Amino acid sequence: MLFFRKRKGVKSLEQERAKYGTLNHRNMGVTAIEIDKIxxxxxxxxxxxxxxxxxxxxxxxxxxxxxxxxxxxxILPPIEVFELDNKYFVVDGHHRVRAAKRIGQEFLDANVTKLIPTSGKYETA
Structure with missing residues (x-):
């Protein structure tokens, strides 16, 4: 008998951000990010x-x-991501993330917007 495990989807930014309350944002520009943190x-x-x-x-x-x-x-254009608690959420570039993971790439250029909780629960860099 075969059992098929239901695959879990990626995390939703809205569900994650609800844990932090009010958030400020700061554009960090384009930088290489670890694909495993997406x-x-x-x-x-x-x-x-x-x-x-x-x-x-x-x-x-x-x-x-x-x-x-x-x-x-x-060289492809950088993806667009939000960073929250050292994790990344894709705004634009899902196909590029998929391709990078499939070929074993470790880093991907991304235009990063950092979300910073105002509650002090989060350390700013």
Whole structure:
């Protein structure tokens, strides 16, 4: 008998930010971030599993083209992320995150906006 485990989606930024109360934000600019610290999405958390594989559809031509370009070492635009508690949530660039994870890339350029709780629960850098 085969058992299929339901794959969990990535984390939702809205659910995570609710734990912190009011948040301020600061644009940190473009920097290389660790792909393993990308844990969620702003609005597509129901589309991808924790490895940024599609939950409900097969990879399309765009997904394959991005993965092939990254495999060839082509420079693609930075992704857009929010950072909360040293974890990243994708605003734009889900396909690039998926491709980077699939080819074993460790870092990805990202335009980072840091979310900073006003409650003092979070250390600012």
């Amino acid at each position: 844990v969620g999405s702003v609005d597509r958390y129901k589309d991808f599993d924790q490895n940024f594989e599609w939950l409900h559809r097969r990879p399309d031509a765009r997904s394959r083209a991005i993965e092939q370009a990254m495999s060839r070492g082509e």
